[in-house]
Amino acid sequence: MKRQYIVSIFAFLAILVIIATYILLTNPAGSNVPVYGYRIINTYPHAINAFTEGLVYDSGFLYESTGLNGQSSLRRVELRTGAVLQSVSMPQEYFGEGITIVGNRIYQLTYQNEIGFIYNRTSFALIGNFTYQSTEGWGLTYDGSRLIMSDGSSTLYFLDPNTLRYVGQVTVTDASPISNLNELEYIKGKVYANIFGTNKIAIIDLSTGHVDSWIDLSGLPGPTHPDINSVLNGIAYDSTGDRLFVTGKMWPNLYEIQLVPTG
Numbered sequence: 001m002k003r004q005y006i007v008s009i010f011a012f013l014a015i016l017v018i019i020a021t022y023i024l025l026t027n028p029a030g031s032n033v034p035v036y037g038y039r040i041i042n043t044y045p046h047a048i049n050a051f052t053e054g055l056v057y058d059s060g061f062l063y064e065s066t067g068l069n070g071q072s073s074l075r076r077v078e079l080r081t082g083a084v085l086q087s088v089s090m091p092q093e094y095f096g097e098g099i100t101i102v103g104n105r106i107y108q109l110t111y112q113n114e115i116g117f118i119y120n121r122t123s124f125a126l127i128g129n130f131t132y133q134s135t136e137g138w139g140l141t142y143d144g145s146r147l148i149m150s151d152g153s154s155t156l157y158f159l160d161p162n163t164l165r166y167v168g169q170v171t172v173t174d175a176s177p178i179s180n181l182n183e184l185e186y187i188k189g190k191v192y193a194n195i196f197g198t199n200k201i202a203i204i205d206l207s208t209g210h211v212d213s214w215i216d217l218s219g220l221p222g223p224t225h226p227d228i229n230s231v232l233n234g235i236a237y238d239s240t241g242d243r244l245f246v247t248g249k250m251w252p253n254l255y256e257i258q259l260v261p262t263g
């Protein structure tokens with residue numbers, strides 16, 4: 001009897017371990033929302049000197065904001081070749097962060113300078129600047145009426161694109177708050193957010209802040225020379241062609257991916 005009892009305990013523990021492993025593997029966030037895997041549709045070159053902090057696709061081109069003091073820039077990039085077609089360098093004191101496009105204006109955040117810049121989309125001429133309440137600027141996107149920014153916390157902030165005034169915020173949660181929200185992209189009514197330092201993208205319902213689903217990009221080929229800073233960061237969307245692009249800081253490639261349901 002005693003031996004049977006011990007065997008039963010071990011069998012029970014083994015089942016628990018199997019269930020826990022399955023949950024962790026199928027749902028890295030530890031919640032009940034769906035997790036997507038991915039399929040690489042196309043691989044394009046990406047400048048390895050680009051410390052990608054902001055990425056947008058618009059009218060046939062990629063626009064990219066790069067960070068680090070002394071290396072920060074705004075670039076127009078050819079998708080197929082990765083060639084930088086046009087760029088402006090930021091003064092040494094600024095660390096470029098998220099960008100988004102509204103009409104013929106490009107908005108760009110800075111990391112800890114507490115200032116954002118507005119450029120003419122065509123000429124890259126600087127046409128204005130703005131300040132924001134958040135202490136740091138990370139990701140930026142646009143939902144058709146509001147600028148949406150992240151600051152590395154679990155909060156997304158909404159700004160009026162004309163007045164640049166704060167008009168609201170939402171806390172992003174999946175059972176508990178999800179911090180380290182980084183580069184953003186507004187896609188078909190949801191906000192996609194890179195989670196800094198992970199291979200995960202959260203797909204967020206803006207009205208509630210709830211994470212609807214996750215994308216697990218584990219295994220996506222990153223930098224050829226691993227660097228602790230060369231993390232996944234950069235989501236862009238071609239709404240005309242329904243193409244989703246991702247890359248990372250100093251990654252040699254930019255990928256068009258398709259989401260694949262798992263489980």
Ligand SMILES: [Ca+2]
Binds near residue numbers: 056183185
């Ligand atoms: Ca983006």
